[in-house]
Amino acid sequence: MADSLRDQLLKSGIVKQVREEKRPSAPNSGRTPAFKKGSKGTKARAASSDEVDLAKAYAIRARTEANERKQAEREAAEQARLKRERKQKIQQLLQGKALNKADAEHVRHFEYGGKIRRVHVDPAQLAALNAGELGIVQQAGRYVLVERAIAEQVRDIDAHLLALLVEPGAGGIGDDGVPDDLMW
Incomplete structure (x- = not known):
């Protein structure tokens, strides 16, 4: 029973061991804080993966909205063209009558x-x-x-x-x- 709660969770596999990733706050001339070598790759990949997925979603949404706007403009132009044609037909029909x-x-x-x-x-x-x-x-x-x-x-x-x-x-x-x- 000498095992702490932390040790018990680690043994069960529910929680993975997390290393201390913070360094003592030392001035590093305006750069972002440096991370230990072991954890830098996984966090960077996870963050960039989320950013890429989010960027893809925004790009797809923007493309879809642009296509919808173009389709609405085409439909409006077609309706205007049909209306002009009807007006012209009626004008020709009524001319002199x-x-x-x-x-x-x-x-x-x-x-x-x-x-x-x-x-x-x-x-x-x-x-x-x-x-x-x-x-x-x-x-x-x-x-x-x-x-x-x-x-x-x-x-x-x-x-x-x-x-x-x-x-x-x-x-x-x-x-x-x-x-x-x-x-x-």
Whole structure:
């Protein structure tokens, strides 16, 4: 029973013997403290191994993040290109086909984008619009009155730009003279 706890742990193999690694603190002209020869290699290898693993992990993470950013940029550029192409197709489709009249005296209100909008029409256009023979397309901040076939083509290209297209027979003017599709 003369063995100390330290000796018992060493004999069981649970703990390895650790040598004193500190030297008396003597000035060594600003250099790091020197270690004994026997322990320098294992500690240096263990520290550098951890640093290498950590450095690899950071490099992999940085590479992954860079790839994700590049992929997001490519997707955004592709979406912008598709949007430009749709806008150009609609512009070509609507060119010369607008039925808006500068001297129209009636106003047709409709809901678009969560707000009440309006377009000026003459009495014949108002009747055709309410019957579903004409439609309204939003282009470059304006509301363009077009024939039903053109409005349906616009809906096929980009449904968000179709502001109003009444289904034939589905609605019309109510008894109070207000279109059924317009809620006040």
